[in-house]
Amino acid sequence: MGYRIVVAGATGNVGREMLNILAEREFPADEIAVLASSRSVGEMADYGETGRQLRIQNIEHFDPAGWDMALFAIGSEATKLHAPRFAAAGCTVIDNSSLYRMDPDVPLIVPEVNAEAIDGYKARNIIANPNCSTAQMVVALKPLYDAAGIKRVVVATYQSVSGAGKAGMDELFEQSRNIFVGDPAEPKKFTKQIAFNVIPHIDSFLDDGSTKEEWKMVVETKKILDPKVKVVATCVRVPVFVGHSEAIHVEFEREISAEEAQKLLREAPGVMLVDKREDGGYVTPVECVGDFATFVSRVREDSTVENGLAFWCVSDNLRKGAALNAVQIAELLGRRHLKKG
Structure with a gap:
């Protein structure tokens, strides 16, 4: 006996990827509903490469009663409207937006890092998914934290345009094409030209000069890993379609050598160590696309x-x-918590 599961936001980049991964991992779903806004109703969504197609329904009219869990990839505004309704109907919401991440009654979960925190989900019947840049960093930090404790993390990110959705990917493609043929490359989605450029600005600016994306990395790392860990981040958008990269510098509480760290990372869940210290002996964003792992090199x-x-x-x-x-x-x-059969 399997689960009745909902994917909300099935027409977006993340929603489509959720359907792909559910299929790839053979998630035990007896029934799957795919939801989006009214303008997509009636369209078909692919369930991975299974050949199965699912008809998109209107989230506004969907009754969540009797469904086990819903994966939300619909943004904060729509989540604010629909997540409480789903949760109240007994359908546990797993939310990809930033809306509930810092709510003390909502667990913020990376399964390889703080699986036990999920036990608090019943307070709101909502579980938060962290920011994309935070998720990969804490997966890599966790085995090192367990071994030596962490005092401080300094991270610079190199974040792909897919983090800004389809509009971001389209803008990189169109600007690149325009530059090659001599046409203007005016920014629309981003604040400056993204093609052949980097932009040290993701999300809105805060009073202290940091951006909201940088703030998310700080507070989410504290909530997931340890509130005592100090974090400073510089988040940069780069002209890469898919795949985030990070240069991470860590100050530990206790001595740990590079060799020890490599051994720990090699054995850590969710991590793939590729560190040959030779030309090409590291992983770049192009090579990580489509893979489940968080790759660590250098x-x-x-x-x-x-x-x-x-x-x-x-x-x-x-x-x-x-x-x-x-x-x-x-x-x-x-x-x-929701064992079936």
């Missing part, structure tokens, strides 16, 4: 601080940064 000691390490971290942001993590949460919820 692990080395940082002599500028006591007990310091630096490393490179790459992951498919539409997968581990969003859809995969949501499906893993659904699997975890099923194992711990």
Whole structure:
């Protein structure tokens, strides 16, 4: 006996990826409903590469009673409207937006890092999925944190345009084409030209000069990993279609060598260590697309601080940064709380 599961936002990048991953991982679903706004009603959504197609329904008119869980990829405004309604009907919401992440009554979950925190989901019947850049970083940090404790993290991100949705991907494609043929490359989705450029600005600016994306990495890492860990982030949009990269510098509480760190990362769940210290002996965003893993490369000691390490971290942001993590949460919820059969 399987679950009755909903995917809301099935026409977007993350929603489509959720359907792909549910199919790939053979999630035990007896029934799947795919939802979107009224303008997409009646369209068909592919259930991965199974050949099965699902007809899109209007989220406004959908009755969630009797459904086990819903994966939401519909943005904060729509989530604010629909998540409480689903949760009240007994359908546990796994939300990809930022709306509930810092709610003390809503668990913020990365299954490889803080699986036990999911036990608090009953307070609101809602579980939050972290920001894409946070998710991959804490997966890489967790085995090192367990071994040596962490005092401080300094991270610079190199985030792909898919993090800004289909409009971001379209803008990179159109600007690149326009530049090649000599046409103007005016920004629409981004604040400046993204093609052949980098933009040190993701989300809105806050009073202290940081951006909201940088703030998310700080507060979410504290909630997921340890409130005592200090984090400073610089988040940068780069002209890559899919795959986020991060240069991470960590100051530990206790001594840990690069060799020890490599051994721990090699054995850590969700991590793939590729660190050959030779030409091409590392992973780039192009190579991580479509993969479940968070890749770590270039692990080395940082002599500028006591007990310091630096490393490179790459992951498919539409997968581990969003859809995969949501499906893993659904699997975890099923194992711990919604056992069927």
